[in-house]
Amino acid sequence: MARTLYELCGKDPARLFSPYCWRSRMALAHKGLSFETHHWRFTETDKIAFAKSEKVPVLVDGENVVADSWAIAQYLDAAYPDAPSLLHGRPESYHFITSWNDAIVLGGLVRLIVSDIPKILNDEAKPYFIASRTARFGMPLEEVTAGREGRLPAFRQSLQPLQRTLAAQAFLGGGQPDYADYIVFGSFMWARGVCPLPMLEPGDAVYDWMERMLDLYDGMGRRTPAA
Amino acid sequence: MARTLYELCGKDPARLFSPYCWRSRMALAHKGLSFETHHWRFTETDKIAFAKSEKVPVLVDGENVVADSWAIAQYLDAAYPDAPSLLHGRPESYHFITSWNDAIVLGGLVRLIVSDIPKILNDEAKPYFIASRTARFGMPLEEVTAGREGRLPAFRQSLQPLQRTLAAQAFLGGGQPDYADYIVFGSFMWARGVCPLPMLEPGDAVYDWMERMLDLYDGMGRRTPAA
Numbered sequence: 001m002a003r004t005l006y007e008l009c010g011k012d013p014a015r016l017f018s019p020y021c022w023r024s025r026m027a028l029a030h031k032g033l034s035f036e037t038h039h040w041r042f043t044e045t046d047k048i049a050f051a052k053s054e055k056v057p058v059l060v061d062g063e064n065v066v067a068d069s070w071a072i073a074q075y076l077d078a079a080y081p082d083a084p085s086l087l088h089g090r091p092e093s094y095h096f097i098t099s100w101n102d103a104i105v106l107g108g109l110v111r112l113i114v115s116d117i118p119k120i121l122n123d124e125a126k127p128y129f130i131a132s133r134t135a136r137f138g139m140p141l142e143e144v145t146a147g148r149e150g151r152l153p154a155f156r157q158s159l160q161p162l163q164r165t166l167a168a169q170a171f172l173g174g175g176q177p178d179y180a181d182y183i184v185f186g187s188f189m190w191a192r193g194v195c196p197l198p199m200l201e202p203g204d205a206v207y208d209w210m211e212r213m214l215d216l217y218d219g220m221g222r223r224t225p226a227a
Numbered sequence: 228m229a230r231t232l233y234e235l236c237g238k239d240p241a242r243l244f245s246p247y248c249w250r251s252r253m254a255l256a257h258k259g260l261s262f263e264t265h266h267w268r269f270t271e272t273d274k275i276a277f278a279k280s281e282k283v284p285v286l287v288d289g290e291n292v293v294a295d296s297w298a299i300a301q302y303l304d305a306a307y308p309d310a311p312s313l314l315h316g317r318p319e320s321y322h323f324i325t326s327w328n329d330a331i332v333l334g335g336l337v338r339l340i341v342s343d344i345p346k347i348l349n350d351e352a353k354p355y356f357i358a359s360r361t362a363r364f365g366m367p368l369e370e371v372t373a374g375r376e377g378r379l380p381a382f383r384q385s386l387q388p389l390q391r392t393l394a395a396q397a398f399l400g401g402g403q404p405d406y407a408d409y410i411v412f413g414s415f416m417w418a419r420g421v422c423p424l425p426m427l428e429p430g431d432a433v434y435d436w437m438e439r440m441l442d443l444y445d446g447m448g449r450r451t452p453a454a
Contacts, residue, residue, distance in 0.1 A: 088317055092401030096324055099391035164326035174319030 003028075003035040006048055006058040010120035010193075013039040014225050017120065017193030019106060022186035022221075023069040024057040027179060029217040031076050031083040035059075042125035069186075070098075073179050086179040097172065097180045100161070105187040108155045112148045113195035115141040116227065120194055148197065155199070159206055166205040170212065177216065185213045185221070192226045230255075230262040233275055233285040237347035237420075240266040241452050244347065244420030246333060249413035249448075250296040251284040254406060256444040258303050258310040262286075269352035296413075297325075300406050313406040324399065324407045327388070332414040335382045339375045340422035342368040343454065347421055375424065382426070386433055393432040397439065404443065412440045412448070419453045 005025065008018035016022070016037070028035050040047060040056050051058040053067030059075070066075045073086050087094055114133055118126050118141070130141065137144045162184065165172060172180035188210055191199050200207040214222040232252065235245035243249070243264070255262050267274060267283050278285040280294030286302070293302045300313050314321055341360055345353050345368070357368065364371045389411065392399060399407035415437055418426050427434040441449040 088315075088320070090315055090317070090320075090401070092396055093315070093317075093320060093399075093405075093407070095392045095395060096327075096388060096399055096407065100323075100327060100388035103387045103391065160330045161323060161327035164330065165322045168322060169319055172320075172323055174317070178320075180320070180323065 002060070002062065003033060004038050004060045005035045006038045006040045006051075006056045006060075008056050009037075009039045009041060011122040012120070012225065015120055015193055016224055017117075017190055018056060019186035019190040020055075020069040021057045022189045023179070023182045024059060024072045025220070026177075026182035026185060026216070027069075027073050027076055027086055028059075029220055030086055030177070030179075030182070031080050033076070033080065033083070041122050043128045084176075086182075088178065094179055094183070098183055101183050101187055104158050105184060106190075108158055109187060109191045109199065111144055112151065112155060112197060112199070113145065113191050115145040116195045117141075120227070152197065152199070156201065156204070162209075163205045166209045171209070177213065181209075181213060185210070188213075189221060189224070193224065194227050196227045229287070229289065230260060231265050231287045232262045233265045233267045233278075233283045233287075235283050236264075236266045236268060238349040239347070239452065242347055242420055243451055244344075244417055245283060246413035246417040247282075247296040248284045249416045250406070250409045251286060251299045252447070253404075253409035253412060253443070254296075254300050254303055254313055255286075256447055257313055257404070257406075257409070258307050260303070260307065260310070268349050270355045311403075313409075315405065321406055321410070325410055328410050328414055331385050332411060333417075335385055336414060336418045336426065338371055339378065339382060339424060339426070340372065340418050342372040343422045344368075347454070379424065379426070383428065383431070389436075390432045393436045398436070404440065408436075408440060412437070415440075416448060416451070420451065421454050423454045 005021070005028065007016050007021040007025065009016050016025070045054050048054070048056065048058050048067070051065050051067040055067070057067070057069055057072060059066045059072045061075075061079065064075070064079070066072050074091055077086050077089075114137070118130055121129055133141055169175070171177040172184065188199060191197075200210055232248070232255065234243050234248040234252065236243050243252070272281050275281070275283065275285050275294070278292050278294040282294070284294070284296055284299060286293045286299045288302075288306065291302070291306070293299050301318055304313050341364070345357055348356055360368055396402070398404040399411065415426060418424075427437055
């Protein structure tokens with residue numbers, strides 16, 4: 001059965017950098033499901049109109065079309081109940097880590113990396129990205145990230161709940177990763193793909209966890225180009 | 228079978244204010260288990276020496292003695308598997324919310340309320356509490372909480388991941404509360420018992436959740452004296 005994940009990429013198709021697409025990419029690997037990537041770039045909305053979505057990820061699994069990373073995670077557990085579980089039958093218990101990740105990790109990282117993102121985009125995507133994000137922040141993207149080296153310690157400090165957890169267990173899911181890990185990992189893969197700043201420091205429990213995550217599934221994360 | 232929970236109280240035995248004891252109190256109610264409270268006060272270490280613990284909560288359940296709120300939660304799920312589950316067989320998935328609560332909620336609240344705590348303590352406990360907490364903070368407790376009204380907005384802002392989650396579902400556990408709810412609820416019951424400041428504001432999703440939590444189990448929380 002043909003299985004395709006529509007994933008955001010940069011000018012270089014190997015540069016997969018969407019935090020949400022990484023959630024789905026890892027979820028598919030967790031389930032042991034092979035897939036092909038359809039490389040998608042900002043503004044190519046006509047290519048995913050069939051999914052009634054304007055954003056990726058979009059999963060086409062045989063006759064099933066699923067848009068949105070959260071819907072994809074729930075779909076995979078329902079469609080492949082015999083494969084390792086992503087959400088352990090309790091999707092509601094993953095809302096808090098999602099909210100925390102989106103507010104603190106994505107919200108913190110965007111102010112460190114957003115001005116780097118245009119550099120990796122194809123020429124058609126650049127003006128769209130710059131205009132939409134400049135409008136969102138109400139200032140030029142270089143102003144959003146100004147002084148970012150000095151803000152790195154505060155960002156790392158905001159990860160304290162993650163550090164405490166990962167000092168006590170290998171993964172957010174416990175001894176094995178689950179969808180909670182993929183949610184947070186996606187955020188750091190976004191940063192890794194576009195920005196050379198070291199978001200994490202060696203010796204930190206989150207750094208060690210990230211190394212373990214990069215190694216999963218034959219180094220799927222590690223093999224993806226970093227900035 | 229006799230079941231007793233050793234719980235921290237103030238000079239007034241009805242003033243139950245330990246965040247950790249509240250986790251166990253709610254966990255017992257969640258399980259539908261009746262219990263008696265043995266009122267325990269700071270410095271009464273001889274009274275819980277039998278449990279090889281210097282802190283409460285301590286649960287005595289027939290012949291079983293369990294110290295520490297986290298151990299109690301796991302014990303209750305193991306000993307009463309037919310009662311509603313607290314941890315849904317996945318205790319490892321509750322570590323992150325615990326870490327977040329301890330760092331952000333308890334860590335934020337203590338700097339708003341610690342100078343109020345001696346006011347509700349019995350005379351024997353006061354000097355111990357003041358000395359130990361003054362040493363921990365390296366300053367008088369009134370200095371720790373100085374300017375606290377001005378810091379309330381920042382504290383409320385730090386609850387954003389909780390707000391996002393509770394705007395989408397009634398409880399952290401989903402449609403029904405689970406141990407994640409009791410962990411965070413215990414923190415707010417601690418503040419409620421000792422400090423008159425309004426930590427939450429009407430109209431906020433966390434405020435509404437707290438109201439629901441106070442109503443649980445015949446208003447067990449609401450019937451407990453507030454500062």
